[in-house]
Amino acid sequence: MKVSIIVPPFDYGRMLYGLMRSRSFHNAVPLGAISVAAHLREAGHQVQVVDAPALDIDLLGVCAEVNRFAPDVIGISSTSVIWRSTERLAPMLKERFGVPIVVGGPHASTYPEHCLDNPCIDIAVFGEGEETSVELFERLEAGESLEGVCGVAWKEDGQFRKNDDRISKGRLDDAPLPAYDLLELERYSAPPMRVRQTPALYMELFRGCAYARCSYCTSASSLKNRFRRHSPAVAADKVNTLHLKYGAREIAFVDDxxxxxxxxxxxxxxELRKRGNPVSWTCYVRASQVDAGIFHTMKAAGCHQVLMGIEVLDDDMLVGLSKDLTIESCHAAIRAAHSAGIWVIGLFMVGVPDSNPEQVRSTVTEALRQEVDVAVFSLYRPPPGSPAFEELAWGPEEYIDSFKLQKVAVYVPDGYRDLNSVENSLGEAYRRFYFDRGFIKRTTRKFLTDPVLARNIARAALTLGDQFRPELKNLIQRR
Ligand code: B12
Ligand code: SF4
Known part of the structure; x- marks a missing residue:
């Protein structure tokens, strides 16, 4: 069969990392789409991947790409964030090509029934999509019923039908490398502050999160007890292939x-060292799992930066979030990373349940004391399934709309007056952190001693300037 897999264009535009524009911060490799594509290809299908944000094309542009390929089935990879675009694309594709339309990705995994409310979407794949797609497309090709295909929901005589969850059986070692070759790889990177070298590609080596207990996270429910990973040697081989075959000089691992x-x-x-440390790399770590020995080893194998989900620097709140962390364990992890010369990007949340503005201030003070290199503060957005989400009593429509504006709060913890005060708390956290004299001094010093860093900061500033060019122009004109 000929299968087109599409990542629809972003309609919320530059509020979401500017991915709608070609000269954006970066385009992220759509790992879900190319992983499914690789498995389908291995099963004998012909596959096309159309990644609209990276190609910088709109809905009509997508139709033109699909038309060139003339597929027998169309798959769409969609998060909730881009669902509005998906629901407009599906009728356009149905009208032009009249083939079955299958939707997969995080939105279909959370809300398969909602996907099928769209009259032009025939099938929703929930959970991991590789084995499901292979079995599903086999059935479609043979014109057989979808009964019993785990991970699939569909419509039959106007009724919603849903099979059991799929528990993937395959070993990741045996999985083909995602079909990077179906993308125009020069269009992809990672944010300038995250990479030291380009070309930089995203890569996944694990499935699920081994910890799976943080109270606010969907990984805790979605892939619980299904944690899998590559063996070290095969993982290193695949990294090396990305370097040798696709020219990657840096990898941003997406694993939780x-x-x-x-x-x-x-x-x-x-294993990386045996292969001559082909790339530099970055990854996410949990502060409770790392020490100086690990960081020194990672550094010697090419790692230059880690992202740490710290969220709040308050012992009681860390217990409330089931993080298995304390202020002190975070500090120890950051010190250990610094001792190896690894940068720490601290990820923090503002407005989590039971928090208040004072606690955000003390988190910033503590983050500065611990000398976090870069701090990213995000507004708390309760994911479906979490207690705070239940409190909001949202359906899928409200969840989708909540992504429209990244800087708009959606949840008011008891310690805050209203949504506005939560948003103010976010602004204050950024100001306090980045305008701190000690921070400015430290960063300037790093800047002056590290030309790559200086170049990356300049690149980040230029891309950011480009992002907001229309706004800056308006501002100048108004003055
Ligand atoms: C890396 C990452 C990013 C990167 C790159 C994103 C990208 N475009 O690839 C960056 C940092 C840019 C990012 C940003 C954001 N992200 Co993000 N991100 C992730 C992360 C950690 C990994 C994504 C990934 O590559 N997974 C690996 C692949 C293989 O998994 P997958 O995509 O789910 O694909 C599988 C299935 O879904 C299915 N499938 C996928 N497509 C298709 C298609 C077909 C046809 C079929 C049959 C099956 C199928 O099969 C695949 C293989 O099993 C996930 C969490 C996670 N662990 O998955 C969050 C996640 C995708 N992000 C999320 C969010 C909310 C965001 C932001 C909105 C955050 C923010 N507030 O700014 C932004 C949005 C940016 C944007 N414009 O999309 C949510 C999405 C929730 C939702 N329901 O929409 C997730 C799920 C995290 C979470 N648990 O809440 N993110
Ligand atoms: S927040 Fe990170 S560590 Fe915690 S359960 Fe989710 S993926 Fe795992």
Whole structure:
């Protein structure tokens, strides 16, 4: 069969990392779409991937690309964030090509029934999509019923039908490398502050999160008990292939929690070294899992930066979020990273349940004391399934709309007056952190001693300037 897999264009535009524009911060490799594509290709299908944000094309542009390929089935990869675009695209595709339309990705995984409310969407794939797609397309090709295909929901005589969850059986080691070759790779990177070298590509080595307990996170429910990962040698081989075959000089690993148990990370780093440390890399770590020995080994194998989900620097709140962290364990992890020369990007949340503005201030003070290199503060957006989400009593429509504006709060913890005060707290956190004299001094020093960093900051500023060019122009004209 000929299968087109589409990532629809962004309609919320530059509020979401500017991915709608070609000269944006970066385009992220659509790992879900190319992983499914690789499995379908292995099963004998011909596959096209149309990644609209990276190609910088609109809905009509997508139709033109699909027309060139003339598929027998169309798959759409959609988060909730881009659902509005997906629901406009589906009728356009149905009208022009008249083939079955299958939707997969985070929105279909959370809300399969909502996907099928769209009259032009025939099938929703929930959960991991590789094995499901192979089985599904086999059935479609043979014109057989979808009964019993795990991970699939569909419409039959106007009725919603849903099969059981799929528990993937395959070993990640045996999975084909995602079909990077179906993308125009020169269009992809990662944010300038996250990479030291380009070309930089996103890559995934694990499935699920081994910890899976943080109270606000969907990984805790979606892939619980299904944690899998590549063996260190195969992981290093695949990294090396990205370097040799696709020219990657840097990898941004997307896995939720990259250091699970010491053996794996030591062996992985060792395997990378045996292959001559083909790339520099960054990854997410949990502060409770790392120490100086691990960081020194990672550094020697090419890692230059880690992202740490710290969220709040308040011991009681960390317990409330089930983070298995304390102020002190975060500090120890940051010190250990710095001792190895690894940068720490601290990820923080503003407006989590039971928080208040004072607690955000003390988090910033503590983050500065711990010398976090870059701090990213986000507004708390309760994910479906979390207690705070239940409190909001939202359906899928409200959830989708909540992504429209990234700087708009959607949840008011008891310690805040209203949504506005939560948003103010976010602004204040950024101001306090980035205008702190100690921080400015430290960063300037790093800047002056590290030309790559200086270049990256300049690149980040230029791309950011480009992002907001229309706004800046308006501002200048108004003056
Ligand atoms: C890396 C990442 C990013 C990167 C790159 C995103 C990208 N475009 O690829 C960056 C940093 C840019 C990012 C930003 C954001 N992200 Co993000 N991100 C992730 C993360 C950690 C990994 C994504 C990934 O590559 N996974 C690996 C692939 C293989 O998994 P997958 O995409 O789910 O695909 C599988 C299935 O869904 C299915 N599938 C996927 N497509 C298709 C298509 C077909 C036809 C079929 C049959 C099946 C299928 O099969 C795949 C293989 O099993 C996920 C969390 C996670 N662990 O998945 C969050 C996640 C995708 N992000 C999320 C969010 C909310 C955001 C932001 C809105 C955050 C923010 N507030 O700014 C922005 C939005 C940016 C944007 N414009 O999309 C949510 C999406 C929730 C939702 N329901 O929409 C997630 C799920 C995190 C979460 N649990 O809340 N993100
Ligand atoms: S460690 Fe990260 S991915 Fe795992 S449950 Fe916590 S927030 Fe979710």
């Amino acid at each position: 929690d990259f250091v699970v148990g010491k053996d794996w990370i030591y062996n992985f780093c060792d």
